[in-house]
Amino acid sequence: MNGTDSSEAESSGLTPVHWLIVTIAAIGFAFDIYELLMLPLIIKPALAALGGAASDGIPLLVPGSEGYVRWARTLFFVPAIAGGVFGLIGGYLTDLLGRRRVLTFSILLYACSAFAAGYSTSLTQLLVLRCLVFIGVCVEFVAAVAWLAELFPNPIQREKALGYTQAFSSLGGLMVAAANVLAAKWATSLPAIHDGHEAWRYTLISGVVPALPLLLIRPFLPESPEWQRKRQAGLLKRPNILQLFSPELIRTTVLTTLVFAASYGIAFGAIQQLPQILGAPQTGHKAIQAVAKTAQDKAIADAKNAGRPAPPTPKLKQIGGNATDAAVAKVTFWQEIGGLTGRFILAALAVVVLSRRTLLRIFQIPALIFVPVFFWWVAGNLSNPDTLGSIKVGIFIAGLFTVAQFSFWGNYIPLVFPLHLRGTGESFAANIGGRVIGTAAAWITITLSESKPPDPAKIALMGAGVAGAYALVGAILTHWLPEPKSEMLQD
Numbered sequence: 001m002n003g004t005d006s007s008e009a010e011s012s013g014l015t016p017v018h019w020l021i022v023t024i025a026a027i028g029f030a031f032d033i034y035e036l037l038m039l040p041l042i043i044k045p046a047l048a049a050l051g052g053a054a055s056d057g058i059p060l061l062v063p064g065s066e067g068y069v070r071w072a073r074t075l076f077f078v079p080a081i082a083g084g085v086f087g088l089i090g091g092y093l094t095d096l097l098g099r100r101r102v103l104t105f106s107i108l109l110y111a112c113s114a115f116a117a118g119y120s121t122s123l124t125q126l127l128v129l130r131c132l133v134f135i136g137v138c139v140e141f142v143a144a145v146a147w148l149a150e151l152f153p154n155p156i157q158r159e160k161a162l163g164y165t166q167a168f169s170s171l172g173g174l175m176v177a178a179a180n181v182l183a184a185k186w187a188t189s190l191p192a193i194h195d196g197h198e199a200w201r202y203t204l205i206s207g208v209v210p211a212l213p214l215l216l217i218r219p220f221l222p223e224s225p226e227w228q229r230k231r232q233a234g235l236l237k238r239p240n241i242l243q244l245f246s247p248e249l250i251r252t253t254v255l256t257t258l259v260f261a262a263s264y265g266i267a268f269g270a271i272q273q274l275p276q277i278l279g280a281p282q283t284g285h286k287a288i289q290a291v292a293k294t295a296q297d298k299a300i301a302d303a304k305n306a307g308r309p310a311p312p313t314p315k316l317k318q319i320g321g322n323a324t325d326a327a328v329a330k331v332t333f334w335q336e337i338g339g340l341t342g343r344f345i346l347a348a349l350a351v352v353v354l355s356r357r358t359l360l361r362i363f364q365i366p367a368l369i370f371v372p373v374f375f376w377w378v379a380g381n382l383s384n385p386d387t388l389g390s391i392k393v394g395i396f397i398a399g400l401f402t403v404a405q406f407s408f409w410g411n412y413i414p415l416v417f418p419l420h421l422r423g424t425g426e427s428f429a430a431n432i433g434g435r436v437i438g439t440a441a442a443w444i445t446i447t448l449s450e451s452k453p454p455d456p457a458k459i460a461l462m463g464a465g466v467a468g469a470y471a472l473v474g475a476i477l478t479h480w481l482p483e484p485k486s487e488m489l490q491d
Contacts, residue, residue, distance in 0.1 A: 014157070017222070021151060022161055024217055026168035028107070028144050031214065032137045033172035035114060035207055037336075039075060039130065040272045041180045041329060042200035044279055045321050047071055049198055050123045062281055062454055069450040071123055072276075076268070076442040078127060079134035084436035087138025088241070091427020094139075095239035095420055098231075099147035100223045102423075103140060107214045110136025114207030119193060133207075138435055141410075142427040149414035149422070150224035156351055159411060163347025166407040170343050173336030173403075177329045179206045184326035199322045226419060237420035244417075244425055252416050253425065255481050256409075257433035259360075262474025263405040264438025266367055269445050269470055270375045270463035271335060271398055277378065277463075278391070279328040280456040286385040288327045295323035331392055338396035339403030346404040350411050357481050360408050367401035368475050372468035374398055379460035409434075415484030441466050 014022070047068055051061030061068040094102045113132035120126035148165065152158040183190075183202035193201045230236040244253040278285040299319050300310045311319065342363065353359040374394045381387040409430065417425030445466045449459040 018151075020217070021148070021221055022165050024214060024221065025144055025148055025161075025165040026171075028103075028140060028214055029166050029169040030172035030175065031107075031207075031211060032141055033169040034176045035110060035133050035137050035172075037173050037272070037332075038176050038203060038207065040275045041176065041325065041332065042203050043072060043075060044276060045198060045200040045325060046120075046126060047123070048321070049196075049200070050120065050126060065452070065454060066450070068454075069446055073443045073446050075123075075127060075130060076446065077440060079130040080435045080439035082131040083134030083138035084431040086135040087142065087431035087435060088424075088427045090135070090139030091142045091423040091425075091431070092239055092241060094143045094146060094423030094427070098223050098227060099143050099150070099423070100221060103143045103147065106136045106139035106143065107211055108136075110134075110140070111208050111211030111214075114211075115205055117207075118201040118203075118205035120204075121194065134435070138427075138431050142423055142430060145410045145414060145426055146422045147224055150226045150419070151222070153226070159350045160347065162411045162414075163350045163407060164344070166410045167340060167343035167347050169406065170336050170340035170399075170403055173339055174333060176203070176206075177333040177336055179203055180329040181326045181333075184322040184329070187322055196318075198318065199325055230419065237418075239421055239424045241424055241428070243421055244428055249417070249421075249425070251480070252482050253428060255477055256413060256416065256425075256429040257437070259474045259477050259481055260409055260429045260433035261437035262470045262477070263364075263402070263409070264434040265441035265470025265474075266371055266402045266405075266467045267441075268439045269441030269466035270371055270460075271395070271402060271467070272442060273445055273459055273463045274335070274378075274395060275328045275332060277382070277456040277460050278331060279324045280454055283382075283454055284324075284456055285382050285388060285391070287388040288324055290385060291327040292320035292324045296320045331388070331395065334392040335395040335399040336403075338399030341396075342400035342402075342404030343407045345400075346407045346411075350408075356408075356412050356415075356483055357478055360405065360412075360478055360481070361475070363401045363404045363408070364471070364475055364478060367398070367405070368468070368471035370401060371398050371471065372464040375460045375464035375467065379457040379464070382457055382460075412484065416482055438470075441470055 047061040048059035051059060051067060051071065061071060090102060090106065110133045113129045113136065117126060117129040117133065120129060145162065148161050149158055152161045180199065180203045183206065184199040187197040187199040187202060190197060190202055227236065243249065278288050282289070296316045296319055299316060303310050310316075346359070346363065349359060349362065353362070374397070378391060378394070381390075413426045413429055414422055445459065445463045448462040448466070449455070451458055
């Protein structure tokens with residue numbers, strides 16, 4: 001970036017169309033994370049509800065049990081594989097058919113799937129619908145990043161557009177945490193689904209709401225001008241996945257994929273396991289368990305004061321479960337505040353820190369140290385009700401250093417792959433690296449923490465180890481991560 005570029009960027013403002021584009025892109029990124037972060041919040045009550053119950057009404061699938069571990073691994077990992085594989089195809093189609101068209105269809109896919117998931121009657125049905133959600137999200141992210149990068153060829157505008165719109169991804173995390181809290185609070189007042197009022201179902205259904213403005217407006221926004229120009233002039237090269245492994249690109253492809261995976265591994269190996277750790281029945285955090293007991297006692301007292309019989313045991317369990325979900329969502333709220341803060345810090349630093357490796361290390365090295373230490377500490381403090389405030393502070397810091405890395409990739413990847421391979425290259429790094437290899441960390445943590453009886457402290461310890469291993473690999477490989485070439489965006 002030279003002085004001329006800088007002065008031109010400072011003197012040129014955004015047009016109304018540009019503002020509309022960044023607004024819609026911000027909503028899209030927020031909705032992506034809204035969907036991806038929904039599973040950790042709803043997995044425990046969903047497995048309990050769809051997995052059946054013993055004769056005494058106690059769910060068969062509780063954290064740590066054999067069946068729970070099997071299905072939790074499946075729901076975390078199989079949709080990621082589906083998203084990775086089909087997302088890779090979506091990246092290819094983005095290069096072949098255009099950014100805007102693929103964006104529109106990907107949004108339609110995950111909006112409809114998210115709504116239908118709330119009406120699931122079996123774990124298999126929930127799994128299939130979550131796979132479709134992941135496919136839509138994975139394709140949408142790749143198409144949106146390529147689209148934004150090419151709509152803003154000015155370097156400073158591009159960095160700001162990509163950085164700040166991606167920062168709104170963490171707003172999606174806040175939105176889904178808030179939606180889960182509201183669903184738990186108002187569940188009994190909402191229309192019954194399959195004769196019940198389970199908060200997790202309403203949380204799943206809420207995923208359709210942010211998609212509505214995207215579906216209405218995005219089809220009318222402009223296509224990538226550079227992609228469109230080259231296609232009309234017959235200069236657009238046909239994308240080929242094998243070209244990612246040509247001598248010119250193999251280093252870029254392999255390293256972006258593995259370091260991207262390391263960023264995701266920190267989040268899914270440890271941070272996304274926190275709801276299961278805190279909200280585990282009987283053995284989770286004492287302060288969370290107290291919230292559930294208080295809600296059940298209040299329901300009994302309210303019934304007595306109204307002259308009604310006490311709610312039956314299954315109803316009381318549902319009330320306690322909804323209260324637990326709400327309390328856990330309030331903790332994860334701080335994780336998303338941290339992530340939002342980290343994304344905005346990265347967006348600001350992206351225009352002043354010229355070295356992309358240095359920019360990543362500002363967040364990568366602290367995450368390598370802090371996240372494992374924090375989850376090791378959580379493992380030893382679940383029985384102390386006074387530590388919940390400290391956990392909120394800790395998860396804020398963990399979210400800041402980890403989630404900011406996700407925004408880094410949206411700024412970095414469009415600059416290291418040529419235009420005709422941009423969607424394909426982004427898709428390989430984001431989907432094979434992040435969605436498959438990265439989210440495999442959740443599968444590893446859950447597998448290593450399997451125990452009878454369920455032990456959330458063991459989940460925290462295994463999460464600390466898995467996240468630390470991913471972070472260490474990422475920090476080492478960053479040494480060889482290529483610095484972008486300024487001519488690559490138009491190539």
